[in-house]
Amino acid sequence: MRIGVMVCHCGNNIAATVDCEAVAAAAREFPDVVYATDHMYACSDPGQKTIEQTIRDLKLDGVVVASCSPRMHEMTFRRAVERAGLNRYMFEMANIREHVAWISLDRKRNTQKATDLVRMAVEKLRVDRPLTPKSFDVQKRVLIVGGGVAGIQAALDCADGGLDVLLVERKASIGGIMSKLDKTFPTIDCSVCVLGPKMVDAGQNPRITLHTCSEVEEVSGYVGNFEVKIRKRTTYVDWTKCTGCGACQEKCPSRKVPDAFNENISLTTAINIPFPQAIPKRATINAAHCIRLTKGKCGACAKICPTGAIDYEMQDEIITEKVGAIIAATGITLFDHTRLGEYGAGRYPDVVTSLAYERMLSASGPTAGHIKRPSDGREPKTVVFISCVGSRDRSVDRPYCSGFCCMYTAKQAILTRDHIPDSKAFVFYMDIRANGKGYEEFVRRAQEEYAVEYVRGRVAHIYPTAGPDGGQLMVRGADTLLGAQVEVAADLVVLAVGAESSTGAPELAEKLHISYDHYGFFMESHPKLRPVETNTVGIFLAGACQGPKDIPASVAQASAAAGKVLALLSKDKLESDPQIALVQAIRCIGCGKCERTCPFGAIRMRELRDGSKRAEVVETVCQGCGICSVTCPVRAIQLQHFTDSQLLAEVNALCRTWDETTES
């Protein structure tokens, strides 16, 4: 083998504390090294030209560059050696800047260490083998899981970019939490007025296929070629026939069904369309409450339906689709405040969640926008808002901040004062988190213009009390600024419940082979530099499923994820990284241990004609972690470019170097 070594000065960055000429001179003595030099800037144009020229002139088979971190310039140099006709994996880098020159001023030791690292790189290179990536076709379609504002935005952007989109939503309509909101901070514009048109677009765009009442059942395959099984839950209504006229809903005799869309503060019918702006605007039967489905009688809806869409025999359906990329946008659910005894554990009807309150405020809500106490329908005159319910609370294992509650609480307090001008609004808070454009000003307006009273402190206890106009709730807490106990007699208490990962998020993450944190929020690939990617190539994140987020941030991330998908699927073919595991079939004994530990399901057991088994790596699925290599007792499965022999070469090189230095 003929190896060339270049030791980079990096201007003075390395040369100041490492004797680069001495390192190059030492390298000349290493086995197979036919050429070693030092250079002012290896990565510069002349530096790269020198590398290329030397490869051609001296017919080198491999190159070592000792310079900065491979995380910095490995690709630069790989491309350079490739231009000169070498395989890009016949290149090794010794990190003598970040790991040597910059951490010590001891020139003698630095020089020795740099020499050792070059020797290590040379020894590794001597056992490196050329590797070639394989290319494969991609499906120009994207699956989006979750049809909240993030999912909708991502779907529209992807469709705009020319991709076919499958939007899978668990509920009957897309829209997510935002479709339930009345107004949004900090502009107090109507939520459905901004979201509605987007929902309609998503419903009408010929590139977007909506699958509502649906969930992802199974995901297999790999970037460019995922295969997804989608379970379409039965609605008992044939949606190809249903026109959304709502006649069934009027006739349905089962009228005591808690209305989930209205956060169960009102009732609806067993067959219903969740809300007037629903997309798709189709009826579904709630099987648990349908008299026909539970008792066998009735059938009123089937009789009235003008298109004959009702089908009581309808079954779940599972469809299989192929997509090239996946965006998870499953959003959040809300903390269950009934876990907290101090707020009445759900016993007091006049203690409501913030989202239920949004429904009360909404003109299209059950009270047509009039705020009424659930207990007696009276208009409340004193409303107390309690923030951080199930946020920043270690005792319920929710130490994180949900981010948007401070803001929507301010919004709801403003709206309360708007709706009932002679009302009083109190907010119990811990800190006010208002770090967004116009947010701090918004909270100030609540305090100054709308005279909302902010009390800094935690509420210890809520208990019923007989007020002048009947049942009131006494809210007792500490005002930590005044250092005193306060008590407020409230007509209505609104709990700013925190965000939790959406129900079933961990299960979905496992199907997708992506990671999730302790709370079930999906993990991004890098918190700063790869915020919308996951560690599984081809799967991206949008919206609050990655962590609590308000609408602007959710939408921004959705567009970012769509941009990533469009960039990825703009190519007709993708290349697979050749640094993946490979099984030496003659050594594999088919014990299947590797298969069990591979986190990506990249290993399959193949049966030979004699009935024995061998492991086999699905090249496009393997991510190159090397967990399998260590699991295999015979080490028959080896991660290319990081094989046992290659890493041992490095270990041996270091140990040998030391032996020589000790002896001399």
Place this chain on the structure above:
Amino acid sequence: MAADQAKDARQAELRASVISELPNVDFVLGYAKGFDPLHATPITVRSEKDAARLIFDATCVQNLTTGLYGLKGKRIGLVVKGCDSRSVVQLLQEKLVERSELVIFGMPCDGVLDLAKIRVRTDITQVRGAEVTGEEVRLLLPDGPKVLPRRDVLADKCLRCRYPNPIVSDHLIGQELTPQGAEDTYADLDGFEKLSPQERFDFWKRQMSRCIRCYACRNACPLCVCKHVCLADSRDPHWLSAEATLQEKWLFQVMHALHLAGRCTECGECQRSCPMGIPILLLKRKMNRELKELFNYEAGVDPEAVPPLHTFLMEEDKIKDRGQLW
């Protein structure tokens, strides 16, 4: 003598069971009398005539499950002691053998002899006869009998045996026994670990330098199912060179212990087979002790158990977050 009668009855029962199964198996692996009174020898039984040679007593030290993996595809009958059955369980757990291909003759066992222990007490080449009773081992030597307390010459594993009755079997031969050993106290390890690191290092240096790299230890191990492609012999990956240096020999023992982590049932075959008398079981016992402590795991007792190194917990209860400790 009563003990003798019981032994004979058990042997007869074994022979009868084996004969009854002969039509269903390719052959049965069992023990027969060996070349001297202290040795039994493994035999393959294919006929009633062979079956008449079957014995079972304190000389039946070998673990007949070694090599079972290589017989995959055949239907095998197998005579196992309690400890050997753990190897079977482990092989089953790793799906290396098929339960349906095995017919197991389980022998409750009250201990086998450790020849190494007899050897240091007498010249075993001179033994002309041997008789094992409940309390003693009576050796017939040219200059008269020599009586050794039985506990002194039983294999170590038998002294701490908690599974005298086979965990899996199709035919249980004779009476089940009550386990005599309590929880393993690892007193030997404790004793060894009282030495300073330097002394331990020197101990192994001495021991390992005697290793002749015969790999008898590996070849005897029932769980080294990959011996035909063993990492120790491989050129790529190239872990061990052919040089007989101390390092290579030592590293092999580390390799064996690591490959057996969570799998070794402490059958002791490796150490028993070592012609150089190197106490390599100690390494595996160390591994097992730590596994027990960390993961409350013991190999070869539950065919459905998940091997602790092939799984993890997001929050490990016994592993402290390292970097915080210093």
Place this chain on the structure above:
Amino acid sequence: MQDMGRDYRIIGFLCNWCSYGGADAAGVARFSQPTDLRIIRVPCSGRVDPMFVAKALLSGADGVLVSGCHPRDCHYTEGNLYARRRLEMLRRFLPVLGVDEGRFEYIWVSASEGSRWRDMVTKFTDKIHQLGPMPRMTEPARTLCALDGMLGQSLAQPDMTQPGQPVLPDWSKPAPPLTPRADAMLSMSDIAGIAPETKGDGNGR
């Protein structure tokens, strides 16, 4: 602390995504660190074969440090969680070989934790300096080894059923002089090498 006038022999196995980046970050921040450590880059701490560590230590490395992403942050989701179990086992196993437990450590450092990396390297290096160099792997004299073998040290266990009867082998002393193992595969030349004047404990001491 011993200063050998040269670096100690410390090998680091760092995962590419977190710890290698953390070490880079420490460099970029110009955090001054001991020079002894030589870093080998691996894709994931799950790729670190405990045998690499054993091999390095038996080949004369004075210390080995493995560093990966924090649990839950593994680039490959689960690599460090497997690694944690494997490496913890190894850490607990090494002492029985006579390798001081302080010579091997595994830690988690993320790509942004440059200063944590500096602290870890400094502490680990200090510890290795305190422990001094790893004992050398020179072959003990052949005759003494042969003696050990002939004596066939017994590993008798104490009687578990009858406490208070420990028949523990004394590991540091040679076994009492006994008849040579007639059936042991000792070559005659080894045995012939035992000079009657051989005193000491068979340990060369």
